[in-house]
Amino acid sequence: MNPSINQALRLITLWIAWLLAMLFHVDLGLMPLFHGQSPEIHSHVQEGALPLLFGAMLGYFLLPLIAMVLIAYAATTVGPATRWRSWRRIHFWFSVVYSVTNVPHLIADILVPDARLDQIVLMVALTVFGLLINVEAWRWWRQTP
Numbered sequence: 001m002n003p004s005i006n007q008a009l010r011l012i013t014l015w016i017a018w019l020l021a022m023l024f025h026v027d028l029g030l031m032p033l034f035h036g037q038s039p040e041i042h043s044h045v046q047e048g049a050l051p052l053l054f055g056a057m058l059g060y061f062l063l064p065l066i067a068m069v070l071i072a073y074a075a076t077t078v079g080p081a082t083r084w085r086s087w088r089r090i091h092f093w094f095s096v097v098y099s100v101t102n103v104p105h106l107i108a109d110i111l112v113p114d115a116r117l118d119q120i121v122l123m124v125a126l127t128v129f130g131l132l133i134n135v136e137a138w139r140w141w142r143q144t145p
């Protein structure tokens with residue numbers, strides 16, 4: 001690895017891009033509301049399970065934010081970088097989980113009968129950002145302290 005490359009900065013930048021794309025995905029999904037149309041997709045989730053679903057989505061959005069803060073602390077800590085080695089490993093596997101969750105969502109968006117191109121483009125972007133996060137997270141984990 002080239003020690004002059006700042007993987008932590010790349011990771012934070014990629015996570016920010018990923019989060020913005022995720023927010024745009026949600027925002028564009030709701031845009032029909034502003035034009036008198038329904039954005040409703042037939043759901044199989046029972047109404048009583050919605051608080052659990054909303055909590056899961058909150059966690060899905062918050063975990064990357066927490067990851068970015070931990071990346072920043074790991075990259076700017078004083079002392080031996082080996083203290084953060086386990087976090088680098090955890091972060092890599094965490095990023096893989098997020099990439100794995102993006103792929104089925106992309107496939108589902110493509111297969112929806114009334115699929116919207118903007119949603120598919122954003123899911124492709126999310127998937128690409130996720131894969132780039134995986135690559136940089138791997139490099140950051142394997143980087144010698």
